[in-house]
Amino acid sequence: MTSDLSGLAQAELDYRPRWVEPDLADLWLQRLIADTPWTQPRIRLYGRTFEVPRLVAWYGDPEARYRYSGLVHQPLPWSPLLADIRDRLQQSTGLSLNGVLLNFYRDGQDAMGWHSDDEPELGPEPVVVSLNLGATRRFDLRRKGCSRIEHSLPLEHGSLLVMRGPTQHHWQHQIARTRRVSEPRVNLTFRQIIRESI
Numbered sequence: 001m002t003s004d005l006s007g008l009a010q011a012e013l014d015y016r017p018r019w020v021e022p023d024l025a026d027l028w029l030q031r032l033i034a035d036t037p038w039t040q041p042r043i044r045l046y047g048r049t050f051e052v053p054r055l056v057a058w059y060g061d062p063e064a065r066y067r068y069s070g071l072v073h074q075p076l077p078w079s080p081l082l083a084d085i086r087d088r089l090q091q092s093t094g095l096s097l098n099g100v101l102l103n104f105y106r107d108g109q110d111a112m113g114w115h116s117d118d119e120p121e122l123g124p125e126p127v128v129v130s131l132n133l134g135a136t137r138r139f140d141l142r143r144k145g146c147s148r149i150e151h152s153l154p155l156e157h158g159s160l161l162v163m164r165g166p167t168q169h170h171w172q173h174q175i176a177r178t179r180r181v182s183e184p185r186v187n188l189t190f191r192q193i194i195r196e197s198i
């Protein structure tokens with residue numbers, strides 16, 4: 001495993017610890033947990049239905065329809081808090097972001113399996129700006145087609161992880177279940193939906 005993100009070939013990853021100061025991050029975490037209309041989508045896999053092991057919500061500009069867990073989601077209109085966070089992120093990264101997927105991991109039993117964020121509506125070089133609030137969880141990276149984890153990164157309270165360029169073509173990521181974490185975590189992945197393809 002490497003400890004340096006810049007050492008990963010065919011990836012463009014930028015980790016910024018303490019992108020937001022801890023007090024404000026605490027406030028955002030509490031408000032998002034309390035005020036978001038969380039849902040738990042069901043997915044069909046091998047002829048059976050499962051509930052995804054986390055809660056989610058999708059917000060964005062009206063045209064930013066997005067497919068996840070096999071379903072097309074119409075965005076909720078930006079709340080004042082999410083619009084404020086989006087403005088700060090756009091200023092700080094210079095990227096334009098028109099939707100955000102919120103993931104609520106209630107404790108270490110909630111997780112996200114291996115995947116790439118490579119849906120067609122994200123365009124040829126998907127941009128994912130990921131804000132981390134709450135419990136530190138481990139973010140694993142592996143090359144597509146390989147089962148070996150090549151890099152792991154603890155995503156800390158208030159940190160930002162930006163993935164762009166060819167990353168989603170060549171790499172998959174996951175948030176694995178863990179017995180070590182009992183605190184909640186909310187992750188916000190801001191995206192650029194660049195094409196009306198669904």
Ligand SMILES: O=C(O)CCC(=O)C(=O)O
Nearest residue numbers: 101103112117175187189
């Ligand atoms: O929770 C995380 O840090 C990862 C979320 C993620 O991979 C996604 O929303 O596509």
Ligand SMILES: [Fe+2]
Nearest residue numbers: 115116117173
């Ligand atoms: Fe992802």
